[in-house]
Amino acid sequence: MPIAVNKLTDPAVRAFVGALNAHDRESFQAALAPGATMSDDGSERDIGDWTEREIFSSNGHMDVERQTADGLGLVARYRNDSWGEMRTAWRFTVQDGKIERFETGQA
Template identity: 55%
Template sequence: MTIATAKLSDPVVRRLVEAINGHDRNAFVGLLTTDATMSDDGSDRNLQEWIDREIFDAGGRMDVQKESDGGHTLLARFRNDTWGEMSTVWRFDVHDGRVSRFETGQA
């Protein structure tokens, strides 16, 4: 079962998912703090390089299956042209209307 993006609880996370699915890198980056960080499968990565390689240059798309923690944790089917489709978990730290950190990895 997929949760419609418009139904996601946290408005910042909702706009971030919309930016991913709309392939709108500028909107995505605009939702991050200037010092935002991220990790993939437990390893910190260079955020700008990662979002280009895994999301925006690779046709990334997220279908949310479940949300928890006030909408800051998502279980989602994520797919891109490099890795295909996989079950992933995303955790977002949201402060003052921006994401300061997100962590993702296989579920």
């Protein structure tokens, strides 16, 4: 049973997942700190290109299965029109209520 977005512990992570699932570019950008960075399967990626390709233009969606005690780590079923569905791990670095960095990859 997925964890409801509004039950995610960390407010910045909750905003990130909520905006991702709503395909709300404006709210997604607002959840990120200026100059935010990311990696996918251990490779650094351009956050703008990656989010457009993997989230917004491909209907990305995250069903969170579990979160770490600090709320900054998630395991989720992630799906999009490009890759189908896969089990993924997410780790977030939050500063001043914004996502400074996220790392994702297959779980």
